Amino acid sequence: MEMKRLSKSFKKGELALSKVDFTMQRGEVVGLVGPNGAGKTTLMKVLSGIIVKYDGELIMGDQAKVGSLIEKPKFFPNRSGLYNINYFSALYGASNKQMDDIIESLKMASYLKKKVKHYSLGMKQRLGIALALISNPDYLILDEPTNGMDPDGIRNILGYVRELVKERNIGVLISSHILEDVENISDRVYVIKDGAFVNQYSCDREHEQVISLAFSEGEVHKAFSMLGNEEGINKQQNLISFIYDGDMKPILQHLGQQEIYPTDVKSKSATLEDFYFEQMKGEAK
Numbered sequence: 001m002e003m004k005r006l007s008k009s010f011k012k013g014e015l016a017l018s019k020v021d022f023t024m025q026r027g028e029v030v031g032l033v034g035p036n037g038a039g040k041t042t043l044m045k046v047l048s049g050i051i052v053k054y055d056g057e058l059i060m061g062d063q064a065k066v067g068s069l070i071e072k073p074k075f076f077p078n079r080s081g082l083y084n085i086n087y088f089s090a091l092y093g094a095s096n097k098q099m100d101d102i103i104e105s106l107k108m109a110s111y112l113k114k115k116v117k118h119y120s121l122g123m124k125q126r127l128g129i130a131l132a133l134i135s136n137p138d139y140l141i142l143d144e145p146t147n148g149m150d151p152d153g154i155r156n157i158l159g160y161v162r163e164l165v166k167e168r169n170i171g172v173l174i175s176s177h178i179l180e181d182v183e184n185i186s187d188r189v190y191v192i193k194d195g196a197f198v199n200q201y202s203c204d205r206e207h208e209q210v211i212s213l214a215f216s217e218g219e220v221h222k223a224f225s226m227l228g229n230e231e232g233i234n235k236q237q238n239l240i241s242f243i244y245d246g247d248m249k250p251i252l253q254h255l256g257q258q259e260i261y262p263t264d265v266k267s268k269s270a271t272l273e274d275f276y277f278e279q280m281k282g283e284a285k
């Protein structure tokens with residue numbers, strides 16, 4: 001699935017998405033993160049065919065099917081979950097065996113006979129995922145699928161999505177504000193801000209470290225101005241931190257030449273969260 005130079009505006013002169021290039025292969029999980037209003041849902045709606053008026057070129061394999069869970073899916077609220085599942089299964093010609101597998105994997109059996117209007121948010125999310133899978137899609141688009149779920153539920157859903165990718169070789173695009181979840185499940189993550197992709201994060205970048213250097217109060221400002229050209233550098237009180245993938249020795253020697261020595265040096269593996277805040281610099285945390 002490929003999207004070239006996607007632009008979308010809802011209001012004249014205001015672009016919700018601006019020249020976005022996107023690709024997703026079958027067999028991979030792609031994350032999508034960004035602040036409220038960045039354009040995540042709009043992109044997902046275009047990719048899943050809910051929004052059909054846009055500028056740009058969407059390229060998809062012949063007869064590729066897309067299943068999606070975006071915002072509030074349309075259920076029959078006065079009917080049971082089972083009724084909803086049977087209704088949509090009949091519509092898409094899904095087999096009973098296929099539906100039984102989905103129900104079992106999503107652990108939905110205990111509340112399937114309840115009316116959907118009495119479902120909790122997490123139950124509705126699971127039903128939405130089940131319905132997105134009924135058409136046996138090649139690509140699955142999930143907009144905040146773990147919203148409203150308890151920790152057990154989140155683990156179950158994310159584990160299930162990973163299994164689906166492996167067993168059925170589908171491609172999954174998933175958004176969430178829980179960056180740790182996105183990092184755990186994705187192969188790579190697009191970071192979107194103000195309707196444009198600002199960067200991409202690869203989830204196997206183990207080599208990158210977040211370095212934290214502590215300085216005495218008298219020296220922290222001088223150290224900051226000396227290190228100021230390190231990418232994504234941050235200063236909080238007497239701590240200076242930045243993402244770094246090289247040898248620290250030259251940096252410490254550079255400071256040492258001015259007789260500035262950190263009182264403490266710490267490093268930890270960089271995470272999606274570190275990367276995200278580096279990209280969002282200037283935004284409120």
Ligand SMILES: Nc1ncnc2c1ncn2[C@@H]1O[C@H](COP(=O)(O)OP(=O)(O)OP(=O)(O)O)[C@@H](O)[C@H]1O
Nearest residue numbers: 010011015016034035036037038039040041042043
């Ligand atoms: N139907 C619509 N009519 C008018 N403007 C819209 C519509 N849908 C989205 N927008 C605008 O497009 C921009 C992107 O919205 P979108 O819902 O894609 O953001 P998002 O990244 O999914 O945000 P969130 O994290 O809050 O879900 C916002 O400025 C929003 O107000």
